Amino acid sequence: IDxxxxxxxxxxxxxxxxxxxxxxxxxxxxxxxxxxIKAARHLARHYEKADKPIPDTLGALI
Structure with a gap:
């Protein structure tokens, strides 16, 4: 599974x-x-892998 x-x-x-x-x-x-913070980093990695901008909310947490 990807x-x-x-x-x-x-x-x-x-x-x-x-x-x-x-x-x-x-x-x-x-x-x-x-x-x-760990969860925020995890979600941010999904955004990065999909070449999507990281939401400001996540940026503030990480």
């Missing part, structure tokens, strides 16, 4: 928002700061 082909780009903005302070629809991922 993991990059399984990324659901329609859901990525919600995943990114969930890591932000404001959260997605007001709900932030419940994790410690280190895990949130």
């Amino acid at each position: 993991i990059e082909k399984t990324v659901d780009w329609d859901c990525m903005p919600a995943a990114v928002a969930a890591l932000s302070r404001g959260g997605y629809r007001g709900e932030r991922v419940q994790a410690d700061a280190a895990d949130i």
Whole structure:
């Protein structure tokens, strides 16, 4: 399986928002700061591999 082909780009903005302070629809991922940063880096790698610009929200976290 090519993991990059399984990324659901329609859901990525919600995943990114969930890591932000404001959260997605007001709900932030419940994790410690280190895990949130780790998740942000993981999502950023998907953007990089797809040659897509990294959202500002992720940039602020990483």
